[in-house]
Amino acid sequence: MKIRIDGGVVVGWSGTSHELVPDGSVLIDGDTVTSVGSDKSAAADRVIDAAGKIVCPGFVNLHVHSQLNVGDYLLPDVTKKDYLAANWFVFGAPLKEKVETPPPAAIAIGRKYALYSALRNGSTTVLDPGGGPGALEDYVAIVGQLGGRVFFSPPYRSHDIFTDGEGRHYYEEREDKGRPGLQRAVEFIKQYHGAHSGRLQGILNPAQAETCEPSLLKESAAAAKELDVPIHIHAGGNFREFLQILNIYRKPVVEYLADNGILGPRTTLGHMAITGGHSRVDYPRGDELKLLAESGATVGHCPYKCAKMAFALESFDQYLAAGVRIGLGTDTYPLDIIAEMRYASLISRLIDKNASGARPAEVFNAATIGGARALGRDDLGRLAVGAKADLVIINLRTPRYGPIRDPINALVEYGSGADVETVIVDGVVVVEHGRSARIDEAELFAQAEAGAKRAWDNWAGRDWNGRTVEQIIPPAFPTRRN
């Protein structure tokens, strides 16, 4: 099928960078972009009118967890009174004897909701670092149904994290040392890499830097090479991890990863905000940024998630200046990659006290070509002839904005995923008029809501001190009881 998109400001590709084509036209034939310019005469099966809108390459979101229980993950804010428990440990470190796996159907709803939310908000490609169990066939079916592009395989680790009866976190080596998990991931990739016309791609997910022992990292790097797939690992995302690695290996996390062969041009480091020399870390900065830059690894920067935890990457501009590659991810709700660009820009300016820092072009690059490069894909994140037909049409002519002089500046400064009207992936319209063209959005939301309520209602059973959700996360205002 040929689709022509006419009349918008097209974010095209000059050969070296994004460039704007006013009153442009994009022609897609099957899954490929075949023309980007001003000519609107080519024959097409369907013409989409984008007048007054911008036509952007689909965004690449380097951090969308789809596997966690939807109820855990939709908690909008976690307690800051118990700071160490307030990061992902809340979700990932239950009381050991209270570990219970939600039924596959509940996990499937969580997966579907997260992947759809990211897609609806403009991420045509997501990197899913995983997070929990569930039926892998369900996963493959969901990717097929929703229509987005996903890099995934189930994560694994050699050490688990639990909470004891006093609320303390501790690491415990798994009896199987994570090897069956690695094997399962390898088998998943062998079976499903390239499924759904290539929309499902394999990536290896050794889960977190401090939960993967050196030999598991080395085996992961070798397996990724053998399978020819990228790698994602959480690293530098919290203080607990930094100290854990420092205590055990006597080096900062970047050195730990470098020494174990995990850094490389197709490796994404989820977060990588906490390094030596970070203002919150009592450890000197060494050569970490240099190591990162030389390795070609990409920092999967999730500024909103860090800001919620009262810290920041220091800073977007400083990393770029050091030659470090940066992509963007959302990690937590909202899975809104457009808002994430704004957080990346504003927070970097705050950190550097530089009002003209982290320019819109730089964060837009991170959310498009930066993410694509991390995944080893120069056919994503740009609207060029021969690229995959992944694009989004965004309406900026709403009262939310004001008159707009430069659409990219406006998008970064004011934009929201809610402004995304149309999403096309692999040449197929998957979101239209802001709604899925393939699933019943209202039904999915109702299922997610019910799943969340179930998890919240049963929260006390897994908390170390039997606390309810209301006790852990007090409501903003009290509720009147009649």
Ligand SMILES: [Zn+2]
């Ligand atoms: Zn994560």
